[in-house]
Amino acid sequence: MEEGLFLMPKLNKVKEKIENNCELQLYGYTLSDGEVNRRFEKFWTWLQRETTAFRILNDIKTLDIFKEILYLEDQIHLGENRDKLRELQKSITYSKNDIIYPKAWVNIDLTNEILKRFIESNNFEEGTIEYPSIDDDICENDTYQGIYNILKEEGLEITIENILRIINILKFTPEQIYNYKFIEVYKNDQHLRDN
Numbered sequence: 001m002e003e004g005l006f007l008m009p010k011l012n013k014v015k016e017k018i019e020n021n022c023e024l025q026l027y028g029y030t031l032s033d034g035e036v037n038r039r040f041e042k043f044w045t046w047l048q049r050e051t052t053a054f055r056i057l058n059d060i061k062t063l064d065i066f067k068e069i070l071y072l073e074d075q076i077h078l079g080e081n082r083d084k085l086r087e088l089q090k091s092i093t094y095s096k097n098d099i100i101y102p103k104a105w106v107n108i109d110l111t112n113e114i115l116k117r118f119i120e121s122n123n124f125e126e127g128t129i130e131y132p133s134i135d136d137d138i139c140e141n142d143t144y145q146g147i148y149n150i151l152k153e154e155g156l157e158i159t160i161e162n163i164l165r166i167i168n169i170l171k172f173t174p175e176q177i178y179n180y181k182f183i184e185v186y187k188n189d190q191h192l193r194d195n
Helices: 002-020 022-027 033-050 059-075 079-090 108-120 142-153 160-170 174-178 180-189
Strands: 053-056 092-094
Touching: 022 059, 033 053, 033 059, 033 108, 059 079, 079 092, 079 108
Parallel strands: none
Antiparallel strands: 053 092
């Protein structure tokens, strides 16, 4: 009898927590803020490498949208859920100079690419995101070829391998590489080693 009295308040507390937790009721589990932040960081790193994204206007709103998308899981591809992807896409600021995804905040091709990345990475659960490597595909990639052409026009002795080295080691985005100050720094320090 005493054991029942001891367990009953704990059960009532658990029941109360479940009743007050909408996420647990809706999805059967909850994502911690730490988990959402960890996955968003992977998403943000990928997005900055893929586009000219450079700022999030409202961190809280964007993370809430991202969290809702994570809860969609394998339902993310359904038509009505694509609106959530577009909402996430619009909550991010991009440079207007994006060659691959013009008007990136509303670009359907970018929406499709984001969807594809969510599916391929299992909602950014994977351990690492693979960055570009030097192979035949990269030489034909418009972004890297565009960077290469612009930097060559600026008089830099640079190769696509150098561009990939900068992106992988220094974690530069294509947008940062287009920056004129970057070109000056590269000219002055191109002889330095990776470390």
